[in-house]
Amino acid sequence: MTNAVKRIGVLTSGGDAPGMNAAIRAVVRSAIYRGIDCVGIRRGFNGLINGDFVRLDENSVNHIINRGGTMLYTARSEEFRTVDGQQRAAATCKLLGLDGIVGIGGDGTFRGLKEFSKQGISVVGVPATIDNDIVCTDYTIGYDTAANTAVEAIDRLRDTMQSHERCSVVEVMGRNAGHLALYVGLAAGATSVLVPEKKLDFEHDVIDCIRGARLSGKTHYMIIVAEGAGSAIEIGKQIHETIGLDPRVTILGHIQRGGTPTARDRVMATRMGYHAVKVLAEGGTNRLICSQQGSMVDIDLEEGLAMKKGLNAQQYEVLQAMTGLEIEGL
Numbered sequence: 001m002t003n004a005v006k007r008i009g010v011l012t013s014g015g016d017a018p019g020m021n022a023a024i025r026a027v028v029r030s031a032i033y034r035g036i037d038c039v040g041i042r043r044g045f046n047g048l049i050n051g052d053f054v055r056l057d058e059n060s061v062n063h064i065i066n067r068g069g070t071m072l073y074t075a076r077s078e079e080f081r082t083v084d085g086q087q088r089a090a091a092t093c094k095l096l097g098l099d100g101i102v103g104i105g106g107d108g109t110f111r112g113l114k115e116f117s118k119q120g121i122s123v124v125g126v127p128a129t130i131d132n133d134i135v136c137t138d139y140t141i142g143y144d145t146a147a148n149t150a151v152e153a154i155d156r157l158r159d160t161m162q163s164h165e166r167c168s169v170v171e172v173m174g175r176n177a178g179h180l181a182l183y184v185g186l187a188a189g190a191t192s193v194l195v196p197e198k199k200l201d202f203e204h205d206v207i208d209c210i211r212g213a214r215l216s217g218k219t220h221y222m223i224i225v226a227e228g229a230g231s232a233i234e235i236g237k238q239i240h241e242t243i244g245l246d247p248r249v250t251i252l253g254h255i256q257r258g259g260t261p262t263a264r265d266r267v268m269a270t271r272m273g274y275h276a277v278k279v280l281a282e283g284g285t286n287r288l289i290c291s292q293q294g295s296m297v298d299i300d301l302e303e304g305l306a307m308k309k310g311l312n313a314q315q316y317e318v319l320q321a322m323t324g325l326e327i328e329g330l
């Protein structure tokens with residue numbers, strides 16, 4: 001195989017997500033397969049600015065497919081938002097002889113890549129965030145593991161809530177999006193799921209659901225709150241003030257970001273990493289790797305970032321049937 005691309009860099013940026021290591025491994029192995037040298041950039045875009053790198057050969061990515069976190073560390077770089085930071089990063093690429101960069105992360109990472117491409121470096125983004133909020137792709141690396149971690153924790157909570165006949169309010173991550181909370185709520189059999197995409201009607205979305213559950217014979221209740229929909233602590237207080245229950249509040253927090261990636265995350269990360277290198281090797285730039293209806297495709301980075309993603313309407317419809325919530329307003 002011959003190609004003009006001789007050396008590429010790979011970095012992880014933004015919040016870590018289980019499966020990032022599998023994606024790094026796939027990038028390195030796919031590059032070597034194509035005769036391309038691969039350099040790991042550490043600590044996100046800060047590493048590009050500071051020349052913080054590590055040579056990556058086939059062996060350096062042994063035994064990481066099963067590990068959470070990212071072997072390259074990650075960061076959110078304020079400096080990279082500036083033209084000066086981007087120019088310094090471009091100088092690092094020039095010095096190291098990097099023809100392209102694979103950036104693994106979320107929308108902040110992709111905005112950084114888009115700006116950086118103006119420096120004449122080829123860039124490809126690989127979506128990895130537990131939030132699954134990247135519009136153009138059906139899937140982001142880390143989502144499945146985070147959902148399973150949350151569901152496992154909630155199953156444990158359910159045991160104690162059932163024994164005490166209590167109400168539990170659980171806050172699930174997701175930043176401004178409710179995809180993770182909705183999915184987790186469906187899997188955990190929640191009494192109600194509050195998402196930022198739907199304006200909160202407390203009486204209808206919480207109290208009516210608890211009341212309906214009680215009338216159907218239940219004596220414990222599980223309210224899932226997406227972090228972007230409001231504070232679980234406040235929701236718990238409001239439940240207490242309105243109907244006198246004494247809810248226990250659990251904020252799952254960063255637990256959801258760690259742990260061994262599921263098979264789904266490993267396979268998606270491997271396929272996405274492979275596709276990213278293929279795109280760069282074939283001369284592509286400013287591309288975002290997306291999973292669309294089971295196929296791996298790449299689309300223009302700017303176009304991808306401009307799209308708007310709503311909640312999965314079918315999933316919400318099913319939730320409505322399970323909890324009595326109405327679908328209107330989505």
Ligand code: F6P
Nearest residue numbers: 015106129130131173174175257
């Ligand atoms: O984007 C991933 C995410 O875990 C969000 O769900 C959450 O809002 C945010 O990152 C937390 O960021 P940090 O790790 O900086 O606290």
